[in-house]
Amino acid sequence: MSMAAANLSQVPALIGSHLSIAxxxxxxxREASRLGLSCCQLFTRNQRQWKCRPISxxxxxxxxxxMRACGWVDGLTRVVSHGSYLINLASPDSRARAKSVAAMTGELERCEALAVAVCVVHPGAHLGSGVRRGIKQVSRSINEIHANLPGYRVRLCLETTVGAGTTLGGEFEDLAGIRGGVRCADRVGFCLDTCHIVAAGYDCSTDSLAQSVVSRFDRLCGVxxxxxxxxxxxxxxxxxxxxxxxxxxxxxCGAPCFRAILRLAARLQVPCILETPKEMTPGGKQWDIVNRNILRELACS
Ligand SMILES: [Zn+2]
Ligand SMILES: [Zn+2]
Structure with missing residues (x-):
């Protein structure tokens, strides 16, 4: 290994948590900084309501x-926005899809106003119209959103899902297919969720299995x-x-899963967000801190 490669492998992953905006x-x-975390995720609005006002x-x-007070103006992505769970860009119903396109446009407007570079959204559910049709609808929706927002810097990032029911995103092919139908493909990124990929059926329980899942994602979507x-x-x-x-x-998930994804995260310098329950441990510690420390240990093991 060259010196440069050795140094690069020692840059730690950014680890943070989804935190409340109450x-x-x-x-x-602010809370992320207090906890000693290096990034965070937030909803820029109440995610269970359609209505939301623009950022003043x-x-x-x-x-x-x-951001400046936190020392988070170093060019790395320190804040991730998560889009509303009500949004379904894959809906076969034209009115429902239009409502989702409008809501997602609003999400990206709010991100752009806040200089948040990444907005994660679930690909959506085809609701019985079929996977191929669903994928087409999502691409079409994203093209409409992009047309509404020319020149925006924020990236819409499609999240891997567990693939329950008619939801898309349980297979990496779904994500690749959606981006394949988007005209400005560089405005679309991805969000990998370790729980979701394993529950969706990607076995990461050994080092070689975890590595082959990462390689598969790379082949289809590009890490x-x-x-x-x-x-x-x-x-x-x-x-x-x-x-x-x-x-x-x-x-x-297993330790090999987290080791492989942490290695990737450190290399890409992308935020790793805990979306785990927030209550205290039986010993009175904050779970976010406990989970962060376990991830740090895994990254070194
Ligand atoms: Zn997630
Ligand atoms: Zn989940």
Whole structure:
């Protein structure tokens, strides 16, 4: 290994958590800093309501100031936005799809105002119209969103899902297919979720299996298009197609899974976000800190 490669492999992964914006948007990065985390994810709005107001100039200025206060103005992605769960860009119903396109346009407008570079969204559900048709609808929706927002810098990042029911994203082919139909493909990235890939059936329980899953993703989607990672263990076994997040090390993902994804995250310098329950451990510690420390140990092992 050359010196440059040796140094590169020692750059640690950015590890953070999905944090609450109760009390204002600045509360998420502020809390991340308090906990000693190096990135965070937030909703820029109430994710269970369609309605949302635009970001005010004051709000945007305050948020940028908070970024500076956190020392997060180094060009790395430190804040990830997660889009509303109501959005379904794959819907076969034209009215529902139009509503989702409008909502997703709003999500990206809010990100752009806050200088948030990554907005994660689930690809959506085809609701019985079929995988191929669903993929086409998502590409079409994204093309419409891009046309609404020319010149935007924020990237829409499609998340891997467990593939339950008619939801897309349980197979890497779905994500590749969606981006394949987008005219400005460089405006689309991906978010890998460790719980979701395992629950979707990608076995990462040994080093070689985990590595081959990463290679498979790379072949189909390109790892350099991964702009965020969700670090969750899975309560449910591999292939169960059920989405239940566990604390790191207490689920079915396995250490080889986290080691492989942490290596990738360190190399790409993309944010790794914990989406695990927030309550305290029986010993009175913050779970985010415990999970972060376990990930750090795994990264060194
Ligand atoms: Zn996730
Ligand atoms: Zn999940």
């Amino acid at each position: 009390g204002g948007l600045c509360e998420a990065p 100039t004051t709000e945007a200025a305050e948020f940028r100031e908070e 350099e298009s991964i702009k965020a990672i969700h670090m969750n263990d899975s309560c449910m076994p591999c292939g169960s197609r059920r989405d239940r997040h566990a604390h790191i090390g207490l689920g079915h």
